[in-house]
Amino acid sequence: MKQNYIQNTQKRTPYLFLLPAAALLLLFFFIPFFQTIIYSFQDYSTDIYNPIFGTLSNYKELCHSHTFIKSLFNTFWFLALTTPFLVIFPLILAILINQKIRGKTLYKLIIYLPVVVSIVVVAIAFKWLYAPKGLLNYFLEIIHFPAIDWLSSPNVAMVSVALVTIFKGVGYYMMIYLASLMSVPKELYEAAEIDGANEFQKHTTVTIPHLMPTIALVSTISAISALKVFVEIYIMTKGGPLDSTKTIVYYIYERAFENLDIGLASAACVILLVVVLIFSVINIFCFERKKYGL
Amino acid sequence: MKHIKGIFIHITLIIVCFLCLLPFLWLTSTALKGPGENIFQYPPVFMPEDFTFENFKMVLTLVPIVQYAINSFIVAFFTVILNLIFSALAAYPLARMEFKGKGFAFFAILATIMVPFQAIMLPIYIITLKLHLTDTYSNFAGYLGLILPFAVNAFGIFLLRQAFLGIPRELEESAVIDGCNSFQIFTKVLVPLIKPSLAVLAIFTFIGSWGEFLWPSIILTKDALFTLPVGINNLQGAFSANYRLVAAGSMISIVPILIFFLSLQRYFIQGTNEGAVKG
Numbered sequence: 054m055k056q057n058y059i060q061n062t063q064k065r066t067p068y069l070f071l072l073p074a075a076a077l078l079l080l081f082f083f084i085p086f087f088q089t090i091i092y093s094f095q096d097y098s099t100d101i102y103n104p105i106f107g108t109l110s111n112y113k114e115l116c117h118s119h120t121f122i123k124s125l126f127n128t129f130w131f132l133a134l135t136t137p138f139l140v141i142f143p144l145i146l147a148i149l150i151n152q153k154i155r156g157k158t159l160y161k162l163i164i165y166l167p168v169v170v171s172i173v174v175v176a177i178a179f180k181w182l183y184a185p186k187g188l189l190n191y192f193l194e195i196i197h198f199p200a201i202d203w204l205s206s207p208n209v210a211m212v213s214v215a216l217v218t219i220f221k222g223v224g225y226y227m228m229i230y231l232a233s234l235m236s237v238p239k240e241l242y243e244a245a246e247i248d249g250a251n252e253f254q255k256h257t258t259v260t261i262p263h264l265m266p267t268i269a270l271v272s273t274i275s276a277i278s279a280l281k282v283f284v285e286i287y288i289m290t291k292g293g294p295l296d297s298t299k300t301i302v303y304y305i306y307e308r309a310f311e312n313l314d315i316g317l318a319s320a321a322c323v324i325l326l327v328v329v330l331i332f333s334v335i336n337i338f339c340f341e342r343k344k345y346g347l
Numbered sequence: 348m349k350h351i352k353g354i355f356i357h358i359t360l361i362i363v364c365f366l367c368l369l370p371f372l373w374l375t376s377t378a379l380k381g382p383g384e385n386i387f388q389y390p391p392v393f394m395p396e397d398f399t400f401e402n403f404k405m406v407l408t409l410v411p412i413v414q415y416a417i418n419s420f421i422v423a424f425f426t427v428i429l430n431l432i433f434s435a436l437a438a439y440p441l442a443r444m445e446f447k448g449k450g451f452a453f454f455a456i457l458a459t460i461m462v463p464f465q466a467i468m469l470p471i472y473i474i475t476l477k478l479h480l481t482d483t484y485s486n487f488a489g490y491l492g493l494i495l496p497f498a499v500n501a502f503g504i505f506l507l508r509q510a511f512l513g514i515p516r517e518l519e520e521s522a523v524i525d526g527c528n529s530f531q532i533f534t535k536v537l538v539p540l541i542k543p544s545l546a547v548l549a550i551f552t553f554i555g556s557w558g559e560f561l562w563p564s565i566i567l568t569k570d571a572l573f574t575l576p577v578g579i580n581n582l583q584g585a586f587s588a589n590y591r592l593v594a595a596g597s598m599i600s601i602v603p604i605l606i607f608f609l610s611l612q613r614y615f616i617q618g619t620n621e622g623a624v625k626g
Contacts, residue, residue: 066529067440071452074437074499081496082459085470092470146363149356156357162612163364169608169615170371171558173576174597177583178370181377181590186389188373194390224367228615252352281463284560288580302465309469310565318469326466333461345457345505346512 089326092319104316111320121321123296124304127211131300132279134215139222139275140268146223147230148256161231165224172221176288179217180204183289207297210290214298217285222278226271233267234260266340273336280329301325371601378402378594386590402595409592410585412599414571415578420603422493422563422574423556429494430552431545434503439533441504442511443519459501465561471496472565482569489572493563497556503548510544511537550614557604575600 093111095104115121150160167175182189183203190200203213241259250258261268283302286292292299292307301321309318337345372393377386381397406412440446441453464471475481475492482489514537522536538545560576567577579593579600586592608615 063529064446067444067446067449070436070440070444070529070533074433074456074504075452077433077495077499078456078459078501080474081471082462082467083455085467085474086462088470088473089467146360149360152353152356154353154356154360158612160360160364162609163367165615166371166605166608167367169554169558169604170601171560171576171579171604173558173560173580174374174601175370177579177593177597178374182370182373184387186387186391188369188391191389191391220367220370277463281465283465287560288583305465305469306561310472315469322466322469326462329463329466330461337457337460344509346508 089319089322092315093323095316095319097314097316111316114317115320115324120296120299121304124292124299124301125324127296127298128280128282128300128302131211131215131218131282132276134212135218135222135279136272136275138215138219139226140271142219143223143226143271144230144264144268146227147234148260150227151231151234161228164227167221168224172284173288175221176217176285179213179220180289183213204290205294207295210294210298214282214285214289217289218279218282221285222275226275229271230264230267233264237263270336270340273332273340277329277332277336280325280332301328371598374594374597377591378598380591382591402591403599406582406586406592406596406599410578410582410596411570412575412578412596415573415575416600416603418490418572419557419574419576421490423553425490425494426497426556427549427552429498430500430503431549433499434507434548435538435541435545436533437499437504438507438511439537442508444529456501456504460505468562468565475566482567482572486569486572489567489569492566493572493574496562497559500552503552506548507541507544510541514540546614550611553607554604557607 091106094108095106096108096110097104098110099105146164150157181187184190185200185202185205187203189203193200201209204210237260241263242255245255245259281302282300283306286298286300286303287306290298292303302325305318305321305325308314308321312318338347376393376395379395379398379400379402380386381395381399381401383397384392384395437456441449441456475496478492480488480492480495482492518536518540519532522532527535558576559574560580563574563577564580567573570578570581573581579597582593582596
């Protein structure tokens, strides 16, 4: 009898351990996930309390919405503006800091600082630097460049937002590179030196090839976070001027929480979800298998 | 040659560090300027001429920034605690036990990593309202509404699962012989051994929670429960005519996280790769 009880409790044990996490994930992930999909197929336009299920009307409306198409385009434009820099700058910085120099720790700390400061504060500070008669335009004047309408020109605003995202992210990715730089075998550099490679060649022939997996990882994670950009835009431009900085998440935010258009917002969510999913699957199954034990 | 290379590296890094500090230096400079100075004068002046701490005092009396900081701390603290407990509990069977549905549980948790919060936040908002977890019911409910949606994070579960996998099985076997049950093995043998990973998870969860803006800005209605990012964003509207106060408030809001970061810097540098939980 007792033996039986023990076996039973042992059978239950793993589920008991998983229970709290499972309950929370069910409530705040799986239910909302399926609800988003269901809402996206519901038409709320006739009666908000009794939506019609099983229509594609939200998706059709999105396809015909200039604003949505533009925000989709803007999101990828933002990705193109940030990801290459977030892959390359931190790599260069990591290589420089990894040399035998003094004050490494201090450099690392200062470059990492923007990562820990809330994006709200960073965005407010930049909004200021970007003012028409602000510090950045003053610097431009010193080097005899014309002033730039950082946030008020539809052509430039997205670049200005991207700069803030790059500013905030460089330190984070630099740390990732620094960690994997430690695993580059020293002998390879010595061998390259014997072969007559100069400083620059040493890195193109040894460092970069060795860091390829990390470079790929940084590319996908910075791309995924670019697809989800919101706060910088909310603080600095509110999607303007002329929708030039309106991204998918900003579009969703407006539809969902300002216009209360649940159907349309959810359809946009599903599209965001699919786009992010593609990047995440690549990331997890190609570059981070080990971390997830796959 | 070596010498020139070193100088070149230092100059580059000093310029980069200057750029990293520039926005914060400019905020500080503005916050220290007195009412007699035009902060929008052109060309801009960096050193405050009418140097004063008045702006800091004023923003602290006009706006409950200390309360915002306390709110941020409460939310971040309990988010961390719940994450540590729930992630460790869930990670243990995934690392060490065989049971029906393990594969399903594993991939279900993995799936949550692939779906961005922003894509499902609308139903999360509706559920939170239906559960009465908002500040319109009580402060306690308001805190719960800020904490619970982030109380478990799949990144954490996988991080700790990896940590558990690194512990030799013999340790558990000897604990079983000593008569420990699963829960005792978990609390007395395994958890103490994964402290470094728990520290990494705690720090990155704390930073993430501390900086979170989107969710609190959606769910909060009462000023008394504002977290720092929401409160600071609000300053912009409240003092659009007095940027000195916005700057002073922003600088004050940085101080706690700065202290946290500087005192735990060792873990940040070690943990970035291990954790890779982005804030």
